[in-house]
Amino acid sequence: MAGKVVLHYFNGRGKMESIRWLLTLAKVEFEEVFLTTREQYLKLLNDGDLMFQQVPMVEIDGMKLVQTKAILHYIADKYDLHGKDIKERAMINQYSEGLIDLMEMIMMLPFVPDQQPKLQNIETKAKERYLPVFEEVLKDHIHLVGGKMSMADVLLFECTLMLEEKFAGILGDFRSVKAFQGRMTMLETVKRFLGPDSKRKPQPDDKYVKTVMEVFDMQKLPF
Template structure:
């Protein structure tokens, strides 16, 4: 039996999509949650591949970078698309999601208290333009699939990632009036029984 261990902070963040893949697949794994206070000492001893979290251990072998981990697990548990083309489309969306996250990062860091700047100014100047551009792309993918999923006619890991991000924004009062399709998408994905159960039982964390 393969042994999996995911090491990440005690938050959703970059580890959540992998946790949801495990939940959907019904796969046992060790969810190694690290506090911000524990991380500096752990960093010196755990040999994280790139000196950062998350990383996944598979039978003791380590894999870093959140999207690389998600792609690996999605391939293992059949959540990467039904064809090579669908997998490529999923990966293209994931790469665009990273671009969006980079654009919006100053706003999110300020909101969480990790970075400088006036939150309202950053929201208007940084977050909203990035959000509206990216979510416009997502609407196009939903319309093209016609299935309620972003790619093809079945769940993929990018559905899990986007649905969780949307749900987090909605929980903080995010305005989805321009993107009702993405609000419905989040509700659809997070109502899948395995995902719903995970969300109801996962540790409560601020991010």
């Protein structure tokens, strides 16, 4: 695996999925090592590979990077997906962090015993807090920042797919966001990642939840 980008995480979406998407849009090949046992996790800890005892962890350019945002920023900087100057980067980061907040609400759903109240809250926030921001920008622009693809575009596309999985028709009142999604879907890299046999992960299931809990030695759901 020398010289390869290697992702260390569970065989599921979680916080690694945005990293997979960003690498895909940057046209970077990567390999994956899936955490399936607590022993694997403890070995990473004992080897000093997890700075804050957390995954995801990405091996890239001789480093073992942790913390999702730090990883995303490094990839975006390296592959020209982070704007041309500090002002554009600030805007990209604002959009990206908002999207991460929304997607993390969805990520936590499999670990919530009673999902319905959470679903209602997520749908309301998506419609009233998040999607209107992107709809307004995309009315007059092809991309969110600087007239070219950025990390924010990649995360917005991923987020729209996640929202539609949970709330059919949620983009009906956000025509510019839906048009943006359509443009992204036409990209060859995206077509391949959405197609069969790609490294995109399916929606999390009970097996994924069970594995996460066993690896982290969680006796019960953290809610």
